[in-house]
Amino acid sequence: MTSDNVIETHALAKRYGDVDAVHALSFQIRGPSITGFLGRNGAGKSSTIRMLLGMIKPTAGSGMVLGHRIDDPKQSLLIRRRTAYIGEEKGLYAYMTVEQLVRFTSSFYPDWRPDIEQRLLRMYQLPLRRKVKALSKGMRTKLALLLALSRRPALLILDEPTEGLDPVSIEELLQMLTGIAAEGTTVFFSSHQLAEVERIADSILIIERGRLVLDVSLDHLRENYRRVTAGFPARPPEAEFRLPGVERVRASGRQITVLASRNADAIVERARSLSAVSVEVEPVSLREIFLDAVRTDAPAEAR
Amino acid sequence: MLCYKMWRETRTRLLISATALAWVCLAIVLTQKGNRAHADPPLSYAAYIWKAVYKGYVRDFFLILVIVLGGGGILQERAHGTAGFTLSLPVSRCRLTFVRAAVGLAEVALLALMPAVMLGALSPQVGESYQLTQALRFSVLWTMGGAVLFGTSVLLSGICAEEYSAWIVCFLSMMFYSAAVNITPLQRIPWLNFFKIMSGAEMPYFNSADHLLVGPLPGLPLLILPAIAVGFVIIAARLSQRRDY
Structure with missing residues (x-):
């Protein structure tokens, strides 16, 4: 110590x-x-x-x-x-x-x-x-x-x-x-x-x-944590977004939301390579990170 | 300043206990004439005082008050929400226990003095007299006997989380001990019975004819009784060191 x-x-x-x-x-x-x-x-x-x-x-x-x-x-x-x-x-x-x-x-x-x-x-x-x-x-x-x-x-x-x-x-x-x-x-x-x-x-x-x-x-947290929201013409493959720095991926219809602790640029790149029609990158509040971290539906090791 | 904290926490209990004890002594002295006359055979004033106060229910009442004085401590502070503050002070748990015990034992001694003070002050008011030295010697015996029960109460209040539970368990322990030394073959050894040491009953330093203490007080028991009390306090301190609060 x-x-x-x-x-x-x-x-x-x-x-x-x-x-x-x-x-x-x-x-x-x-x-x-x-x-x-x-x-x-x-x-x-x-x-x-x-x-x-x-x-x-x-x-x-x-x-x-x-x-x-x-x-x-x-x-x-x-x-x-x-x-x-x-x-x-x-x-x-x-x-x-x-x-x-x-x-x-x-x-x-x-x-x-x-x-x-x-x-x-x-x-x-x-x-x-x-x-x-x-x-x-x-x-x-x-x-x-x-x-x-x-x-x-x-x-x-x-x-x-x-x-x-x-x-x-x-x-x-x-x-x-x-x-x-x-x-x-x-x-x-x-x-x-x-x-x-x-x-x-x-x-x-x-x-x-x-x-x-x-x-x-x-x-x-302020500099690196980002929420990337991408819209696609068809339902996007979630697995394509399992990149380093990705904390959570959530798909809803033709939209996918990624919470990233780093590497936001690579995620945006991946979305564009998958023909995303829209990509938005937003800073993430502590509240969102906290709620994600203490989600009960995911084991700690998976976060 | 720890003494001050302990004193502040127990002074109300001490004041109530002392007042209650004073009232009981007052009642006993004021009703002495009738009570002594109805006794068979009629009692001398010294015999009446011994039977009512030093061997009787005033002694038992004193012991119950001693049990109440022994309550408290970190475990009970948890219920009041102050344990965090106390434990965050740069003071060891042993010191907390020892200071509490020291203040409490001083209060037991004060309480044991109450009958001496009351008898000394009230007896002349009813045309009687009770020797102050006699009363003070009983106070010493009460202090030493009370110390054992006080130590037990301190120990149990470090084990039972609820203050009332500690008091009840201590009271039951006293009853059990009383039964053990009065009913079983242990009754043949009066020195094992601290109630008898306190009252002088069946003891060589007590004259059962005139109901007065005679000769020097017993040195060894008067050393052993507080030693037992200190032993209980040390165990309580060790337990407090191991316990999570």
């Missing part, structure tokens, strides 16, 4: 009884960057995150975060010292006030930055004397962010950070994530909100049924 990877997993697996929650998951994330971790409900996102943070133990495989092994309790402490985590539930101690929770959390981090804490308190307008249980979900997310960011973590892991937030809060959160990534923090977040991921992420990982089905940078 290389030391400049912020997160690195090799054949990481987690099994609950007969269920493979995560299966042979291998990926690397270099920092500082923003990585969107996508997948349907139950795809294995939360299990992966919890393995990275040492909350659950891998059944097989290995993983490193910030150069420390995730399955070693002592090294896991070192990981957590430099990693901030905001879970989907934004579960904070309901019985504490905002002020008490800030004091409590800051006591665990010698490198806590009171200047950042004060700046975020002002920015988020968090009521210091109010108990956490009396805060709205948006306010709780802001408090969780304050607790995470006031110690300038090397890695920020968020599980569904925008879940339950109003559009204004979502916008503020996305701007904040972009800002801290620019300051050197690596952001790794799971989400179902593809438009948000597409807006701020540098790269994406898509996981389906515990298996990694796509690991790509968004720049690569």
Whole structure:
């Protein structure tokens, strides 16, 4: 494993009884960057995150975060010292006030930055004397962010950070994530909100049924992923389009649609050589790629 | 600051428990005259207090409250949605368990002091007196006995996901233990019965004629009981290290 990877997993697996929650998951994330971790409900996102943070133990495989092994309790402490985590539930101690929770959390981090804490308190307008249980979900997310960011973590892991937030809060959160990534923090977040991921992420990982089905940078995706739609005088032979870079071919009447991760020019060439009457090449949205990647009617190996 | 977290999580339970125990002690002292007169033969005040408080249902009530104080922990935090936050702190699971146990044991000691405080304050109000040193010695015995049950409760709350399940299983364990040391041949060895160690019944450091503790408290049992409690806490910590949350 290389030391400049912020997160690195090799054949990481987690099994609950007969269920493979995560299966042979291998990926690397270099920092500082923003990585969107996508997948349907139950795809294995939360299990992966919890393995990275040492909350659950891998059944097989290995993983490193910030150069420390995730399955070693002592090294896991070192990981957590430099990693901030905001879970989907934004579960904070309901019985504490905002002020008490800030004091409590800051006591665990010698490198806590009171200047950042004060700046975020002002920015988020968090009521210091109010108990956490009396805060709205948006306010709780802001408090969780304050607790995470006031110690300038090397890695920020968020599980569904925008879940339950109003559009204004979502916008503020996305701007904040972009800002801290620019300051050197690596952001790794799971989400179902593809438009948000597409807006701020540098790269994406898509996981389906515990298996990694796509690991790509968004720049690569924007530059190379194309949808080629070709019309023919008669029903075209689908097999002719099984070319390198073709992810999916769908025929409908006399029209054929090809989703390509590269090699779009060759596909266009092939369509023209088969006497296509029309050929259109369009960029592909992350949403389309995601839906294609998590299609249940195709085995992972065939994608 | 972990102590502060544990204290905040248990202080309401402690306050309710202490208040309940105080009320029971108050009721016992206020009704002493009638109860003692109806006893056959009539009881001295010390004998009445021993039978009602230190050997009676107040002791059992104290032990139930101790079980309740032992509940909580990471497994129960999962139900409240805060386990992720706690486990993301740079603190080992062992430390979490040990700090929780330390705070809890201190609370058990505080709870064990309640009868001493109440008896000391209330007895003169009804024209009686109960020696403070006597009451404090019982508090020591209660603390040590309570520690065992507290350790059991901590251990079970690391095994049972539901807080109420841990309490119920702990209560049933206490009943089973009580039956084992009171009904089976084990009853011939009173030192195996921590209820008796707590009350002094059948013990050489207890004078059954005047119902008072006499001589020094038993050193070895008072070392063994907390050692058992610490053993349970260590097992709970080891279990928490292995468990997925």
